[in-house]
Amino acid sequence: MEMPPLDTERLVIRPIEAGDLPAVLTVLEVTGPEAEAATERYVRHGGLNATVLSKLGQPPLGDRAVVLRSTGELIGLAGLVPAFGPFDQLRLLDTEADASERRPAMQRIEIGLYYHVAHQLRGRGYATEAARALIEFAFGPMRLGRIVATTERDNLASRAVMRRLGMQMHENALDEPKWFQLVGILENPNR
Numbered sequence: 001m002e003m004p005p006l007d008t009e010r011l012v013i014r015p016i017e018a019g020d021l022p023a024v025l026t027v028l029e030v031t032g033p034e035a036e037a038a039t040e041r042y043v044r045h046g047g048l049n050a051t052v053l054s055k056l057g058q059p060p061l062g063d064r065a066v067v068l069r070s071t072g073e074l075i076g077l078a079g080l081v082p083a084f085g086p087f088d089q090l091r092l093l094d095t096e097a098d099a100s101e102r103r104p105a106m107q108r109i110e111i112g113l114y115y116h117v118a119h120q121l122r123g124r125g126y127a128t129e130a131a132r133a134l135i136e137f138a139f140g141p142m143r144l145g146r147i148v149a150t151t152e153r154d155n156l157a158s159r160a161v162m163r164r165l166g167m168q169m170h171e172n173a174l175d176e177p178k179w180f181q182l183v184g185i186l187e188n189p190n191r
Contacts, residue, residue: 003060006133016065023074027118066130076117078130083112085180090170113149139188149184
């Protein structure tokens with residue numbers, strides 16, 4: 001399965017191209033020696049791309065460029081990615097539960113929604129717009145049953161995007177793992 005470029009009112013969500021790497025590093029705020037190492041990793045691991053996954057009958061997972069339709073400027077990244085975590089130890093956000101009886105859950109993989117917009121362009125709805133286009137593709141042609149997004153408790157901007165998308169917010173019922181704090185879950189309404 002291949003994901004075509006996704007067009008929205010203001011954006012195009014398309015595969016990352018070789019010439020995009022400087023803009024990608026800028027969006028991710030990677031500079032200096034880290035940028036050189038990131039470039040090397042990108043070139044070295046570029047072989048397993050969407051074309052290869054498509055030929056294997058696999059979903060089109062990975063980062064995609066988010067570009068402004070009006071200028072072609074790369075302003076962010078978004079994509080469908082593997083989300084690995086103890087999803088069975090989640091509880092609805094703001095609900096009480098006795099964690100003393102809970103044991104850590106087994107890890108499993110879900111399909112996750114990823115979005116990141118350049119710092120200076122945040123707060124303009126670009127992340128929500130790109131995420132909606134990805135959700136439409138995931139629930140439409142991919143026929144995905146649900147999609148998740150993870151974030152930290154203090155990432156209020158990401159939490160706001162999740163809520164605008166209609167995600168039901170869950171939190172880790174246990175203190176571990178530390179990186180697994182909040183998860184938005186959106187079920188396919190056509191299921």
